[in-house]
Amino acid sequence: MKIINNRNINRLVLIILFFMISTLTLLGMSRILEFLNSGADRSSMLHLELTTEDAYLPKVVWRDLENPAREIEQNTLHKIEKDYLFSWYVKNNALEKNTTKGIEDFYTQNTRKNLYRTIAYNKGHKISIESTTIKHFPELEFYSEDGQQVVFTDKNVVEFQKISQNDQLLTSIQDTATYKVMMLLEDGFWRVRHMVKMDAEPFQKDTVQPTPIYTVSNNQILQNKTSYTIKGINYYPKNSAWDTFGELFNKDTIAKDFDIIKKANLNTIRVFIQYEDFGKAKVKLEKLAKLKVLLDLAEAKKLAVIVTLFDFYSDYTIPSWTLTHRHAEHIVSEFKNHKAILGWDIKNEPNLDFENRNKENVLNWLDHMITVIKENDPNHLITIGWSNSVEATNLANKLDFISYHFYNDMIHLEYETNGLLKNTNKPVVIEEFGVPSYGGVWNFWEGSPKEQAAYHKKMQTYFKKNNYSFMSWTLYDFPHVPDQVAGKWPWQKMRQKKFGFIDEHGNNKPAFQYISNK
């Protein structure tokens, strides 16, 4: 019997068609059912997804809560503040992206129009304004008896904005103004009803007398008014490289390391704080506690500490500014009276981000961060750890001392350092320098412990001769180096593991005897 005949083919086609049609019908039905079951999440009705905590945190200080009407309750004030900041947040967002998103929630019906018209105009003219407010000092003027209306004057709001048209950055501008604001409580939201910009008025600054230990005079750092030359080292515990305050944090390990450092005739260490590790805008208290342990130990061993902030952080965009401000504010104000701290290094090698993150952005961010730190901690010096001496002149007049990292050929050391000293008339610290002792296939057997020792010996003669402040990289060889630091390739990592004066088994390498000078 012939299997392949017309009848069998017809049957086969019919059967296949039947399966295909059934499958498609079922698929189609399931899609329709799926569609009918989807829709707005019910929780979205309650606006639960909005939280200011992580979105927008400019500094807000209520200066005066006296008002002639009803006394305000703390929780109401908190809610008003939250919604008011949201009104700024959606306004900033609207002006940047020319969108009306969120405006309905924080502006009343009549007031929305004003923003809509601005957005329409800016959209038509291809204007985009990235802005953030930095500080608010509101004073309560009126809170109605039924708790539905509030009027306050937000004094001296500092606004920073980057203005662009046709995708061309025109300029960035800082402006200070006072706003008088009336808000109404409507279906659970405080919404802006009236907002009138007024001229800023000068008001008294808090006069806190700074009590610094470390000061600066011309090219010299002073400790209790006597000249202080930093003989320092960059410090990570051996087993927690780039993670000083992590799981392996151990007081005894650090105490032993500090003894080694002190005995080696060094007087300063540099440590690193990572933005995310420390909890971003809401700084984790247990991390602060660990930092305090380290600083207290340093104080006990008479070591000065340069604390580098914002390690592994590279978002300089304006909408995130206020979050980083709260991070820095919390940390520096916590330790503003700590005697071990010599200064705050705002960021390690920020100039490496110039290319990808826009130089202008990075510098503006650093500039404002200097202000934030100075305001919250007038007692300690401020520097930025530039990765080379050319970029180290950026913001020089705002910094207390200049730090740069020297990995060039050492014959340039004096030229570069003296140039900076002369140009900036500020103390200059060679904040990182060093060579790896690694010699292997990845660098054609270039380095060796002996060559490392020779390098440090020579460097120390330069330092001694010129009385330079220096901080070498680094105390230990590290068994593990995270990818973020040097890169993931072995030829990148292997070098980075071998910069230490002490190898990973705890034995002093030949370079150790040239760790400092007398």
Added chain:
Amino acid sequence: MIKKIPYYILPIMAFFLFVFAKIKTDEKAATFSIQNIAKTYTAGNAISISFTTESKTATADLYLIHSYSKIIINAKNENGKLTFKLPLFFTEKTGSVSWHLLSKNSKASTGTFKIIPNNTTTTKIESYLGPRTILTGKQNFTMMVVVPTDGLDNPKEDNTAVIIKDQFQEDITSEQKNTTNFIAWKNIYSRVKSGKMLVSSQCEQTTTKEIETDIYPSIATNFSITYERNHDFADGNQITKLTTSKITDQFGNLVSDGTLVAFYITTTTNMVLKTYAATINGIAIAQILHPDHGDTYNIKAFVTGMAESQPIKISYQPLIKSFPYTFSKENREITVGPLKSFMNQIVPNGIKVVLEIYHNNQLVETLQLDSYDGLAKFYLSPSFYKEKEYQFLIHTLGITQKTEIKKYENHK
């Protein structure tokens, strides 16, 4: 040929020189000076700002920060003059405007001007009254908040006069308040009488509609209760009516209709019975059923959390002292009654009669019937009650009677 070379080179050099010179002029910073910026403008009027410059080509942009807006305006250099025309929507809002002149090669000059409310437009008023219900009494008040704006929705300047009026019965007051921080406000105090209060406001030629606030009586004060009943017998049928006196607040205002009064009734056996009634015209009336046995009720009424009455006592007489009962059908049928009331009339239907059956002083069963035409008939079926003798206790209308021991024979 070689001699001709300078003829070729010269024009080329001249060309480069020219280009170089052009760049030079461009690089020279143009300075702009303000030609026309007023200190204040009135909202809604056209605003144009002009600058002059010695350059015929240099241009600049104007960046403006206002109450709600941040915009850039572009202008062309027209013979050394740059005129920036502000869009209409921008000029309609009041407040201080910061301007920044942005030009490529010169330092930005900045300044501010002010836009003030337009008083020639029709004044508009937004008023907020709250709380919308208050209680009588001198310490209670409602607050009127008035926000006068110009026709463009800008709050009027400080010290704008607003008249706030309120009416309560014949009493109409009117007071002028001046605005500060956008608003004029007044506390309008409650009166000793309850009722409606109307509030309105006026600013310049504009008046608002009236807004009502209700003045409710404040909390009730203590009151008394009385009772009323047809007779004092505990017949389980009649109703005793409990009536409160007129419940008022401290100023004599009747409490709002619907104020709930709870009556707590304590019997002689310390059982607590409750009933509720809502007031109408200050009076709450509750009804309770007479007990079916002699009892004494202690009654006290409360408006929860606010006021209470003095307690009263109501006694109920037992209806009868004893009742007859008969056995028939070989003692299998027990007829209780006829139950007769205080006038020898038959008691109303539905009086509870309870029969307790004992055998050798052991309770075997309790039966219950409601009386009908004064009688209650119990039948003891021989298939269930197989013992030789039973004794009975009969309870009705609060009276208990014990029968003698009755003998039974099994009839098969």
